[in-house]
Amino acid sequence: MNAVFTLMLQRIRRDRLQLLIWIVGIALLALFTVSAVDKAYGDPSGRQNILQLAVANPSILMLRGTPEGGGLDQFVFFEIFTFIALLAGLMNTFLAVRHSRAEEESGRAEFLASTPAGRTLPTVATIVYGALVNVVNGLFLAIAFIVGGLDAKGSIVAGCATAAVGLTFLAVGLSAAQLMRTSRGANGVAAAAVTAAYVFRGIGDALGTPSADHLHMTVAWWSWISPIGWGQQTLAYDQNTLTPLLLNLALTAAFLALVFVLQSQRDSGASLLAGRLGRVDARSFLSSSFGLAWRLQWPTVVGWCVGSAFGGLLTGTLAQAVSSAAAADPTVEKIMAGLIPGGKGSLVQLFISAIFVMVGVLAAACATQVVIRMRQEETEGTAEQVLATRVSRARWLVSYLTVGTVSIVLVLLSGAAASSLSSWAIGDTSAQAEDSFSAAAAQLPAALVYLTVLALVFVLLPGWTVGLGWTLLGLGAVFGLFGGLVGMPQWARDLSPFTHSPVPVGTSTDWTGGIWMLCIAVAVAILATVGMKRRELNTA
Structure with a gap:
């Protein structure tokens, strides 16, 4: 005992x-x-x-x-x-x-x-x-x-x-x-x-x-x-x-x-489930740091893409049901508008935008796992073997940032494509497909902010990468998705990048928040890359 x-x-x-x-x-x-x-x-x-x-x-x-x-x-x-x-x-x-x-x-x-x-x-x-x-x-x-x-x-x-x-x-x-x-x-x-x-x-x-x-x-x-x-x-x-x-x-x-x-x-x-045996000879794609990073991460990316596609299927099949409910009770549209900041436009557009905030959370989670994988490579000692070659520390970091960006795009595209296909399957017009891809694009900046900020944490405070990564994502998701519903003060909701994601509904869309977040993501990525040049490996 x-x-x-x-x-x-x-x-x-x-x-x-x-x-x-x-x-x-x-x-x-x-x-x-x-x-x-x-x-x-x-x-x-x-x-x-x-x-x-x-x-x-x-x-x-x-x-x-x-x-x-x-x-x-x-x-x-x-x-x-x-x-x-x-x-x-x-x-x-x-x-x-x-x-x-x-x-x-x-x-x-x-x-x-x-x-x-x-x-x-x-x-x-x-x-x-x-x-x-x-x-x-x-x-x-x-x-x-x-x-x-x-x-x-x-x-x-x-x-x-x-x-x-x-x-x-x-x-x-x-x-x-x-x-x-x-x-x-x-x-x-x-x-x-x-x-x-x-x-x-x-x-x-x-x-x-x-x-x-x-x-x-x-x-x-x-x-x-x-x-x-x-x-x-x-x-x-x-x-x-x-x-x-x-x-x-x-x-x-x-x-x-x-x-x-x-x-x-x-x-x-x-x-109980044994790992799959590897090839005798590695593909030439693995000779690059990006290729190796992608090979290590792609099964996880596929899993997040499947989850995003499921969310997209829900969006495409349920959007018209929500619209039918609004025809019976006009208060439905008011409720849906309260789910996302600045929500104006048709009810179907509001519903798609609200669901794709959740898809954006999945994309950010996928990006978080990319950076966490980088930290695991460092603590397990395999990163040291990669860096013993001609690959520099900055190039190694950029390779994972590239993999993270590609992963985010794939997760968002999976949700948008599934939403479009499901809407076409039930006989909807192409307008919903356009709304789905716009809503997916609106979540890209927030997910990139999570990717680059966590990369900077990895550079400056490597031991905090895993815990702080999931904590930041969890708080951002709660504040961004449910802050309005549970009455959180506006300053708390503003701490979440998802609160500032553009809302592509109506005849015009304000992309200001997305542009600012893209600028922040690029600046933080540059800062992380510069910092990585001066940082020693930390396996503790």
Whole structure:
């Protein structure tokens, strides 16, 4: 037990900054949401109208969840729970992989295995540590809701639901670490599982059966195959039942049992899915620093492109459904206009622009992983081998910046192309295709800012690259995507590059924000390149 306790303390010390940002950020998001909903929808009749509109529009249910009453408490749960559960899932998968597969990649797991701790106790310590993190996260969330004035019992149920969803994805992340040979692959599989759970829950909600007053929903079976859906079915602030969380605990136990079985059957550093054998002779393309950087990164880029294409498909197929809902209720357009700053134009254009902000976040995430890969190459010592050739440090950095730029463009083009194809498939005009490509182009500057700023962090503070990279992206996404919905002050929203992305709707578009961000990205890239010339390699 002393060994487990020591390992837990090591994990807490290592993650203290990241976890503080995750847990406090989720709690503040919940508190802001309560305040914003109270100000914007304080009138019960107004909340009922919004819920009835949501029930009539499956696209809103897919993104938000299902309504369970018109009270302020139930409305807040409808507004924010599924997104909080998504964040909790990602937090736990990253945590699980960081303390399992990433440890094996770095060689630290092998050193620990040679001590009395062996191979089992570090995994036990990660599970206990992860469970403690989820309890704290659920507690902070419940306190935030209570401080916001919501019912205490419902707030505790919402906190328990979030903790249970997070615990399930902790086990999923540990299982992915057994399957994949690299931490990048494990993170990709685990994040895909979180996304799939969110999508299945969304499909089940969208296909659900509304009550006679259109203030409640009975979800379809799709929601019952999603851990996020199980958390939602606690019906916090309405029925307050914890029974669905037994499914979360059962699935968690099953995945953890699988983890110990697989770990006992494989060598340290090995994986259930073996890596593909390489070629005997390398292609000439790999003789350049850019070619090598692209070869290392392209599988990750493909994964982000697939996610972007899925977002594009949603955009193309649901845009006309939103337009039909607006014909039945003119307040829909007002709601959509509030999703993006400066939103003016047709409802379809507003919807496309709002969804492509999310695609822009995916592009920025892809760029973040490019820079993180560069940092991993440095810490693992492989960058030193590249720089032992005629490749200079500045050229090496520029190669990764080029790969990052290409990756951003490909992710945005994937979303725009999927949106256009889906709109053509349902018989829409070419106007929507033009709107999709314009909306994708509008997200390019913000993603480039994330790429270059993180590259500068890599040059100046290399040890902060991974933690600060995901933290900046997470905060920017929350402030940019949900700042307006949860009532954040304008100065806080302005901290996010996504807030300043052009909104290509209407007859004219103001590209000023995009031009300024492009100028900032170029200036920061030059500064990072100059700084890299003077910087020594740092493997610590």
